[in-house]
Ligand code: SF4
């Protein structure tokens with residue numbers, strides 16, 4: 216009965232009932248560095264997570280020296 | 282607060298993003314509909330999103346992809362070319378591909394190994410080579426402006442680094458537009474300079490653009506990424522920090538803060554004796570010097 220979040224090959228779990236942003240901060244993931252998606256659709260940071268959801272986080276930080 | 286923009290529904294976000302791009306193009310006098318625009322594309326989210334928006338806005342754009350030959354282990358260059366070509370084919374856009382190994386005689390990793398530039402890290406010779414080729418193609422193809430997909434996070438990371446070092450020469454030249462120089466360095470513009478990185482990524486996702494998720498393997502440990510992480514921490518604590526840092530810099534610049542730095546940079550340009558591109562060096566430009574060394578060391582080793 217938890218929410219599963221994946222980022223690249225990392226997997227995290229949180230309890231449902233908190234917002235995406237709260238979950239990210241709690242897991243030590245910078246909200247600005249990822250885009251949360253659910254079933255392939257973008258969701259917003261203030262969306263409340265529900266148990267059994269699987270959130271896929273798309274990493275957005277790019278770039279070395281350009 | 283910017284985060285609420287991502288709360289817009291799909292259609293409204295795409296409309297908002299497109300209109301904002303147009304607003305920035307106008308605000309910073311980047312280019313017009315009569316201009317021929319060369320878009321530097323890497324296969325990543327920012328550059329493909331930029332090409333997409335500019336085309337949708339009705340601008341005349343061609344893409345330039347530079348093949349760096351960074352393939353050991355990851356196949357990064359091969360894969361990023363595939364994404365770029367697929368995109369260009371899908372939308373029927375003209376794509377110019379310049380392969381560094383064909384053009385200059387070695388791949389970027391080979392060149393880095395043969396020079397001391399960057400001491401093993403290829404980024405220095407890579408940056409130098411990309412700038413040179415972009416400028417060359419822009420010039421030869423009679424493009425009025427070269428555009429890159431740099432977003433707010435990229436710009437703020439560079440600004441942060443330059444401020445930490447008080448690199449005033451670089452600060453003087455940073456901004457949404459870099460004017461053409463008298464010697465013939467192409468005019469450059471960054472239409473995405475006020476979008477957060479996650480906004481350009483959201484646009485790419487929502488618009489269904491297939492881009493390469495992988496980063497260049499040499500980006501790992503890059504200073505710019507380290508700065509981005511620090512700045513994202515600031516942003517998490519105080520939302521809006523990144524944008525206000527950038528905008529207050531632009532205002533300071535506009536009020537003449539770095540004004541005396543700029544003319545000096547431009548006045549010292551000569552013509553490279555080998556290729557004719559403008560350079561601040563007295564004889565050969567850095568590109569010709571570096572690649573001449575690469576080719577002769579290569580020949581000596583063969
Ligand atoms: S990170 Fe890769 S693409 Fe970027 S400058 Fe370095 S070698 Fe070139």
Ligand SMILES: [Zn+2]
Pocket residue numbers: 553554555556557558565566567568569570
């Ligand atoms: Zn030269």
